[in-house]
Amino acid sequence: EPDRDWWRGAVIYQIYPRSFQDTNGDGIGDLQGITTRLPHIAGLGADAIWISPFFTSPMRDFGYDVSNYVDVDPIFGTLEDFDALIAEAHRLGLRVMIDLVLSHTSDRHPWFVESRSSRSNAKADWYVWADSKPDGTPPNNWLSIFGGSAWQWDPTRLQYYLHNFLTSQPDLNLHNPQVQEALLAVERFWLERGVDGFRLDTINFYFHDRELRDNPALVPERRNASTAPAVNPYNYQEHIYDKNRPENLEFLKRFRAVMDEFPAIAAVGEVGDSQRGLEIAGEYTSGGDKVHMCYAFEFLAPDRLTPQRVAEVLRDFHRAAPEGWACWAFSNHDVVRHVSRWADGVTDHDAHAKLLASLLMSLRGTVCIYQGEELALAEAELDYEDLQDPYGIQFWPDFKGRDGCRTPMVWESLPDGGFSSATPWLPISQSHIPRAVAVQEGDPASVLHHYRRFLAFRKANPALAKGEIEFVETRGSLLGFLRSHGNEKVFCLFNMSDEAATKELPMKRLEPLEGHGFVSEILDHEVKLPAWGAFFARLA
Numbered sequence: 001e002p003d004r005d006w007w008r009g010a011v012i013y014q015i016y017p018r019s020f021q022d023t024n025g026d027g028i029g030d031l032q033g034i035t036t037r038l039p040h041i042a043g044l045g046a047d048a049i050w051i052s053p054f055f056t057s058p059m060r061d062f063g064y065d066v067s068n069y070v071d072v073d074p075i076f077g078t079l080e081d082f083d084a085l086i087a088e089a090h091r092l093g094l095r096v097m098i099d100l101v102l103s104h105t106s107d108r109h110p111w112f113v114e115s116r117s118s119r120s121n122a123k124a125d126w127y128v129w130a131d132s133k134p135d136g137t138p139p140n141n142w143l144s145i146f147g148g149s150a151w152q153w154d155p156t157r158l159q160y161y162l163h164n165f166l167t168s169q170p171d172l173n174l175h176n177p178q179v180q181e182a183l184l185a186v187e188r189f190w191l192e193r194g195v196d197g198f199r200l201d202t203i204n205f206y207f208h209d210r211e212l213r214d215n216p217a218l219v220p221e222r223r224n225a226s227t228a229p230a231v232n233p234y235n236y237q238e239h240i241y242d243k244n245r246p247e248n249l250e251f252l253k254r255f256r257a258v259m260d261e262f263p264a265i266a267a268v269g270e271v272g273d274s275q276r277g278l279e280i281a282g283e284y285t286s287g288g289d290k291v292h293m294c295y296a297f298e299f300l301a302p303d304r305l306t307p308q309r310v311a312e313v314l315r316d317f318h319r320a321a322p323e324g325w326a327c328w329a330f331s332n333h334d335v336v337r338h339v340s341r342w343a344d345g346v347t348d349h350d351a352h353a354k355l356l357a358s359l360l361m362s363l364r365g366t367v368c369i370y371q372g373e374e375l376a377l378a379e380a381e382l383d384y385e386d387l388q389d390p391y392g393i394q395f396w397p398d399f400k401g402r403d404g405c406r407t408p409m410v411w412e413s414l415p416d417g418g419f420s421s422a423t424p425w426l427p428i429s430q431s432h433i434p435r436a437v438a439v440q441e442g443d444p445a446s447v448l449h450h451y452r453r454f455l456a457f458r459k460a461n462p463a464l465a466k467g468e469i470e471f472v473e474t475r476g477s478l479l480g481f482l483r484s485h486g487n488e489k490v491f492c493l494f495n496m497s498d499e500a501a502t503k504e505l506p507m508k509r510l511e512p513l514e515g516h517g518f519v520s521e522i523l524d525h526e527v528k529l530p531a532w533g534a535f536f537a538r539l540a
């Protein structure tokens, strides 16, 4: 009997394929490279992998611009390489989730090539086309996340098309039932190929307002730089008409129905919205008939991570969706690596990284960890000349883009990190080399060993993966909560600070747990935590 609930409280390891492992000496990671490195991920104790897009693409947005949804880009390999990857992952007990980018395609996708060719072709309505205003300006005020108007003029159709991201990423028109059918066929193709689930890119951008109404200006109090850098005008608009449309719920139900024809499939949707992210994530994961989990940008934003903030985000999500399920991440391929983003005032890099890892893996929800996070890699410093990310190039130097978290993995203590024999597509940060997997492997006190140890601890204590959460302490630098699952109750306490802290034990009958890698001192009814310390105890 397949475990249909495997995703609840799972730990998903995110792979950015360009930067994981190169095997054919072109300086770019590939599917065979992933396959050879799967034992590293299985050895960590992760349950699943999420592979960022590897489909055919002109790579303007490094794979998030797909020109063929049902094939592998030659840079990454072939469909046979993907079959081999799945087989090896399954042999190692890892589930495979792929990243479907259904909101937009590349402008090189044959669907768009046809759609833009005339106003009367069979796919004329597959994208979002609109006439200009009488003065020639775009149909409305919608903005692209990557800068400028969300509308691009097409000189052949003499109309504008919508793009929420790059101009080379035209938005599909999901109001058109044929488009929905085509996307569900893509879903089915990969399910039949044996994938275990999906990460759904920009899931709340699938539909736009058919009346194309202007978005209102955002009132200053609500401005927040969590999904776009503050220099981006996108931050000054309230995005109610270009995304988050009610029609999406019906489409997600159709998408779910296809998943449910296969055993034990799960999907995690990415919700990009700096005002209502948690609410939308809650809506999409409630009812058991849409997606299984969503992740919002709350912990990917620059906002300082304080005990109060953690409790507030989890409570807000629970309030919005008592039956919904979140997926939390501190880092991914779009944001500054969290050990650097939250480095203010931190003197012990490794202790900070270990504490954050354990906090993340103790939260109620599913967890994504991003390649290199298990090594506590810092954000790489790049020069303008090294930049590859068009989003960074657009807003440099106010916003440095996303390349700093996308530099290659470091496996060996070699100048090329064991990543590639050729010049890599993004330079390897030399400061990363001493943190290579092979180096940390040999040091039981390393961050890598901590991730492995803590993942095992989490497995041994199901309350940490599946339990309810109740906050008991959020004062000063201390964060405490109780996770309960059936009769099992685990009290967790974290010291989110560079200084030692003491806390009176909030309940009697606490039996300290072992195996998580932290040391603390218990004196009478108090527990003393060192800087970045944590304490776990079972409530008898």
Ligand code: TEU
Residues within 6 Å of the ligand: 061, 064, 065, 101, 145, 165, 201, 202, 226, 227, 228, 272, 333, 334, 335, 402
């Ligand atoms: O990201 C969606 C998204 O909201 C990001 O643009 C985010 O706001 C930004 O990267 C934060 O710095 C997804 C993918 O994760 C991203 O890599 C793609 O570029 C984007 O969709 C377009 O497909």
Ligand code: CA
Residues within 6 Å of the ligand: 021, 022, 023, 024, 025, 026, 027, 028, 029, 030, 075
């Ligand atoms: Ca390669």
